Amino acid sequence: MAEASSPFHLFGIRHHGPGCARSLLRALEELQPDCLLVEGPPDGEEMLALLLDEGLVPPVALLVYNPDDAREAAFYPFAAFSPEWNALRFALERQIPARFIDLPAAHQFALSRPDEAKTGGETPAAKTETPAPDGDAEIAPEDDAEDAGPSGDPLDWLGRAAGYGDGEAWWNHMVEERGDSLELFAAIREAMSSVRNEAPARVRTALAEQREALREAHMRKCLRQAQKEGFQRIAVVCGAWHVPALAEMPPAKVDNELLKGLAKIKVAATWVPWSYHNLSFSSGYGAGVASPGWYEHLWQSAGDRAIGWLARAARLFRDDGLDCSSAHIIEAVRLAEALAALRERPQPGLDELDEALRTVVCMGDDAPMQLIRRQMIVGDRLGRTPETAPAVPLQRDLAQQQKSLRLKAEATQKTLDLDLRQANDLARSHLLHRLNLLDIGWGSLSRTGRSAKGSFHEIWTLQWAPELVIALIDASRWGNSVRQAAGNRAIDRAQAADSLPELSELVNQVLLADLEEAIAPVSQALENLAAIASDVQQLMAAVPPLVNVARYGNVRQTDAGMVEHLLDRLVPRAAIGLPGACAALDDAAAETMREHLVATHQALRLLGRQNLLEEWQQALHRLTQLGSCHGLICGLASRLRFDEQLASPEQTAQAMSQALSVGNEPGPAAAWLDGFLNRSGMVLLHDPQLWSMVDDWLAGLSDDSFTRELPLLRRAFAAFSMPERRQLGERAGRQGAAPKTILADWDATRAEKPLPLLRLLLGIES
Structure with missing residues (x-):
C-alpha cells in the first residue's frame, strides 16, 4: 500500500463495492491515518460536514452544478456500502481531516464547453453557456475499474485469463463477495499496474485523454500538498484504475504545467436524494453497479x-x-x-x-x-437529505407542500386517484399540474373525466427521480414558490407561443393548476392571436381544450366564464371559414381535417351550447354538398348530421345514392363512403336502406374499379371493431347464401377457394 519512506497509503477501490468497503474499514482501523484524501470534487468539500447528520440517509448524491444554468451539473452518488462513504464517516467521527482530491467540477464543466472557453483564466458562465445534451445533467466523469478495456472494463483481461466471462464477474467473486482482507489493496495495485502497462491501449477521444490526465495530475498535486502540510499517515482512497498513476509520481513541475491556466466557472454544491435504480447501470451513470440491492445484502449480511x-x-x-x-x-x-x-x-x-x-x-x-x-x-430504495442541506427556495417550498399534502416522494411507481371534491385532493392536483408546467415530471396524468370514475376524478402516476432536483433548481429562476414559478413560466410561454392550439392547451393547464394570476395574461395572448389567425385547423384545434375547461370548471371551483367568452369568438370564426378550408384538399390533408372535425364536433356536443351548435351545424350542412370539398369530408359531414338527426334517413339515403352513383368516379365515391362510415359499422348494421345502398354500389363496380378501390375499402372496414366486422360478415353471408337448388354445373370445390381470402378481408375467424 505504501513504501517504507512514503506517507501515502493508496487504497484502490471500486466505487460502491461492499467488499472493498469492508476491507477498507479494516485497513483504516489498522493504519489510523492522520489525513484522508478521497477521489471526489473539491467544490463539494463544504458538504462533508453533513455526513454525520442523522437526516442524511444513503443512497444520496453530492450534486455540483452551475447556479446560472442548473442543467450543467454532475452527480457523485454514495450508498451505505460505498467505500468512500464509509471512509469519510470513519475520518469525520474521529476528527481526522478529510478532503476531496479530484479535478474540481468548476474546471471539468469548462472542459466540456466550446474551445474558446478553454483559453485559461476565469471565464464568465454567461458568455460560454452550453447546456448538457438534450437538457439533461452531465453525469459525473468518474473513471474507475470499469471504464476501460475491450468492453469498457479494464478487468476484462484479467477476468478472461482467470476463466470468467468478463471482468465484472471476476471482480465480484474475488473482491465484493469475499470477506475483508488487508492484502486486497496490494493485489489491486499490482493488477491495475499490469493492465495499464500491458493491456492494449484504449480507444478514446482526445478530450477523454486530456480529462483523465488532468484529473490524475490534480490528485497528485493534492497528495503533495498534504505531505507539505506535515501529515505522516495519509490514506488515499481512489478508483482502482488511478492507483498506478498516484504511486509513481512525476516531478511536481510536470503536473503544475499541465494544470496551469485551466478555465473554470462558478459552481455550487448540495446533497440530493439518490435511488438504487439510478445507481444501477440502467440509469446511465458510468460508475454505477448492476446490482445495488444485492450489494446492500452483502454489506449487511453477517x-x-x-x-x-x-x-x-x-x-x-x-x-x-x-x-x-x-x-x-x-x-x-x-x-x-x-x-x-x-x-x-x-x-x-x-x-x-x-x-x-x-x-x-x-x-x-x-x-x-x-x-x-x-x-x-x-431495489427501490430512495435516500433522504437533511433540512439543513443547502437548497433553493423553490425546493424548500415543494418539500413543505409534499409534507402538508402527504405526498411522499418515492422511487417506486405509484398510482394516485384524486377525488377533486375533497379539498386535500384538489390541492394535490393543483400542485402536480403546476409542476408539469415547470417541466418537473414527478407525476403524469393517466385518465380524467369519463375514462376515470367521473368528471371529479384524476388518476396520476407518480415516480420521483433524483434528476428532478436539477429541473427544480433550473425552475427556481421563475420564482421562489411552486405557485409563483409556475405562474411566471406560464406567462412567459404565452408570450412566446405562436399557435392557437398551444395557447388553448396552456389556458387549460393554467386553470387546472389554479394559477389565477396567470389566467388574464394567457387568455389575452390567446384572444390576440385568435383575432388575427386565419388557419381554420388551428381554430378548431383550440376548441377541445377550452371546452374541457368550460365543462369541468365547476368541479374544480374555477371560473369558466373567461373560457366561454373565448369559445364565443373562436367557434363562429371556425364555422365560417370551414367550407373554404375544405375546398381543395388532397388525401393526406383530408385525413388531417377529418380528425379536427371529429374532435371539434364531439367537444361542442359535450359543451351543449345551443348557439354554438347551430353555427357549427350550418357549416356541416354546407360541407355535405357534393363537389364542394373532398369526398372524405363530404361523407363525414353527412354522417355527423345523420347521427344528430339533422338529416332524415331518406335524405341520407338520397345523398349516399348520389355519392355512390355508378356515374361518379370510383375514387371520390369510395372516399365519401370512408368518411360516412367514419370507422364505425353500426350504421350499416342498423339501417337496411343504407346497407342496400352500399351493397348495390359495390355490386355495380366493374372488376377493374373494384380492384382499384379495394385498398381504400379495406382501410375503411379495418377500422371497425371485431364484433362489427363479424356481424357484417354474417349478414353478407346470409344475403349471399347459395340457393337451395344447386345447378348441375356447380363446382363446390372451386367455389370454396375464395372463402379464406374473404374471411381475411372481413376479419372473420374460421
Whole structure:
C-alpha cells in the first residue's frame, strides 16, 4: 500500500463495492491515518460536514452544478456500502481531516464547453453557456475499474485469463463477495499496474485523454500538498484504475504545467436524494453497479447470506401470489451451495442464487425472476437529505407542500386517484399540474373525466427521480414558490407561443393548476392571436381544450366564464371559414381535417351550447354538398348530421345514392363512403336502406374499379371493431347464401377457394 519512506497509503477501490468497503474499514482501523484524501470534487468539500447528520440517509448524491444554468451539473452518488462513504464517516467521527482530491467540477464543466472557453483564466458562465445534451445533467466523469478495456472494463483481461466471462464477474467473486482482507489493496495495485502497462491501449477521444490526465495530475498535486502540510499517515482512497498513476509520481513541475491556466466557472454544491435504480447501470451513470440491492445484502449480511437472500425472495414471491414453499427454499439453498462448490467458490454468489431460484421455484421460467431483479437485485430504495442541506427556495417550498399534502416522494411507481371534491385532493392536483408546467415530471396524468370514475376524478402516476432536483433548481429562476414559478413560466410561454392550439392547451393547464394570476395574461395572448389567425385547423384545434375547461370548471371551483367568452369568438370564426378550408384538399390533408372535425364536433356536443351548435351545424350542412370539398369530408359531414338527426334517413339515403352513383368516379365515391362510415359499422348494421345502398354500389363496380378501390375499402372496414366486422360478415353471408337448388354445373370445390381470402378481408375467424 505504501513504501517504507512514503506517507501515502493508496487504497484502490471500486466505487460502491461492499467488499472493498469492508476491507477498507479494516485497513483504516489498522493504519489510523492522520489525513484522508478521497477521489471526489473539491467544490463539494463544504458538504462533508453533513455526513454525520442523522437526516442524511444513503443512497444520496453530492450534486455540483452551475447556479446560472442548473442543467450543467454532475452527480457523485454514495450508498451505505460505498467505500468512500464509509471512509469519510470513519475520518469525520474521529476528527481526522478529510478532503476531496479530484479535478474540481468548476474546471471539468469548462472542459466540456466550446474551445474558446478553454483559453485559461476565469471565464464568465454567461458568455460560454452550453447546456448538457438534450437538457439533461452531465453525469459525473468518474473513471474507475470499469471504464476501460475491450468492453469498457479494464478487468476484462484479467477476468478472461482467470476463466470468467468478463471482468465484472471476476471482480465480484474475488473482491465484493469475499470477506475483508488487508492484502486486497496490494493485489489491486499490482493488477491495475499490469493492465495499464500491458493491456492494449484504449480507444478514446482526445478530450477523454486530456480529462483523465488532468484529473490524475490534480490528485497528485493534492497528495503533495498534504505531505507539505506535515501529515505522516495519509490514506488515499481512489478508483482502482488511478492507483498506478498516484504511486509513481512525476516531478511536481510536470503536473503544475499541465494544470496551469485551466478555465473554470462558478459552481455550487448540495446533497440530493439518490435511488438504487439510478445507481444501477440502467440509469446511465458510468460508475454505477448492476446490482445495488444485492450489494446492500452483502454489506449487511453477517452470517449465511444465501439463506437470508432466498428467504427474502420467498416472501416476495408469496406477496405477489406465486407459490414458494419452505421445501422450495431448502432445495434452492442446496442447489446454490452445490453450484458454488462445483465452481470452487467459498459461498454461493448472485449467479448461483439466481440459477437456483429459476430452476427450483420458477421451473425454468424467466418471467418471475424479473420481480427478483426489480425488487431485490436492483431495489427501490430512495435516500433522504437533511433540512439543513443547502437548497433553493423553490425546493424548500415543494418539500413543505409534499409534507402538508402527504405526498411522499418515492422511487417506486405509484398510482394516485384524486377525488377533486375533497379539498386535500384538489390541492394535490393543483400542485402536480403546476409542476408539469415547470417541466418537473414527478407525476403524469393517466385518465380524467369519463375514462376515470367521473368528471371529479384524476388518476396520476407518480415516480420521483433524483434528476428532478436539477429541473427544480433550473425552475427556481421563475420564482421562489411552486405557485409563483409556475405562474411566471406560464406567462412567459404565452408570450412566446405562436399557435392557437398551444395557447388553448396552456389556458387549460393554467386553470387546472389554479394559477389565477396567470389566467388574464394567457387568455389575452390567446384572444390576440385568435383575432388575427386565419388557419381554420388551428381554430378548431383550440376548441377541445377550452371546452374541457368550460365543462369541468365547476368541479374544480374555477371560473369558466373567461373560457366561454373565448369559445364565443373562436367557434363562429371556425364555422365560417370551414367550407373554404375544405375546398381543395388532397388525401393526406383530408385525413388531417377529418380528425379536427371529429374532435371539434364531439367537444361542442359535450359543451351543449345551443348557439354554438347551430353555427357549427350550418357549416356541416354546407360541407355535405357534393363537389364542394373532398369526398372524405363530404361523407363525414353527412354522417355527423345523420347521427344528430339533422338529416332524415331518406335524405341520407338520397345523398349516399348520389355519392355512390355508378356515374361518379370510383375514387371520390369510395372516399365519401370512408368518411360516412367514419370507422364505425353500426350504421350499416342498423339501417337496411343504407346497407342496400352500399351493397348495390359495390355490386355495380366493374372488376377493374373494384380492384382499384379495394385498398381504400379495406382501410375503411379495418377500422371497425371485431364484433362489427363479424356481424357484417354474417349478414353478407346470409344475403349471399347459395340457393337451395344447386345447378348441375356447380363446382363446390372451386367455389370454396375464395372463402379464406374473404374471411381475411372481413376479419372473420374460421
